[in-house]
Amino acid sequence: MRNRYTDLPKINEKATKKELEKMLFKYRDYLISLPIYLMPKITASYSIVPPSNTNAFHSSTEDAAIERIEYEKLRDDYLKEIHDVINTLKDQERHIIIERYLRQDELGYDREIWMNMGVGKTKYYEIKGEAMLRLAFALKVEVYQKSEAKAG
Numbered sequence: 001m002r003n004r005y006t007d008l009p010k011i012n013e014k015a016t017k018k019e020l021e022k023m024l025f026k027y028r029d030y031l032i033s034l035p036i037y038l039m040p041k042i043t044a045s046y047s048i049v050p051p052s053n054t055n056a057f058h059s060s061t062e063d064a065a066i067e068r069i070e071y072e073k074l075r076d077d078y079l080k081e082i083h084d085v086i087n088t089l090k091d092q093e094r095h096i097i098i099e100r101y102l103r104q105d106e107l108g109y110d111r112e113i114w115m116n117m118g119v120g121k122t123k124y125y126e127i128k129g130e131a132m133l134r135l136a137f138a139l140k141v142e143v144y145q146k147s148e149a150k151a152g
Contacts, residue, residue, distance in 0.1 A: 013133065015143035020136045024101040027082045030075045085138040092117065093131030096124070 086094055086102075095117065099108040114124035136142045 009144040011133070012143045012145045013129070016136045016141065017129075017132045019141040019143055020132055020139065021101070023082070023139060023141060024097070027079065027102060030079055081139070085135055088138065089131055089134060092119075092127050093134065096128050097131050097135065100128070 082102075086097060089097065096113060099113045099116075100110065110124065110128070111121075114121055117124065119127070133142075
């Protein structure tokens, strides 16, 4: 009789944590940046444009405003998704993730965080690892190990 759990794919924890960190750093970027190309042009440009009888009119300022609105919607949706998932974590897990990855002013360092929390290094990394995997599953960024072909 086969064990039904042996066929489950195995998680590549290192790659999964790397993918999650990309998402968390993207979160920080969304908080502090707005790309320059979304800003409207301030300098005047002159060109001869033949008259048009269509109702379609798109100035560069309008196009930039539309792009900015779309960007802000995308950013807001992303930020909300991250907030919602982080709020499902246990208190210590949430504290570690926020201090380590999401602070606006500067990134926290693991050593500072575990000392401020009053937990040991081993316990800290255990909690952090569980939090990272929980977030990765919730955000659907887990990476699985490639299965090796079994000799038959």
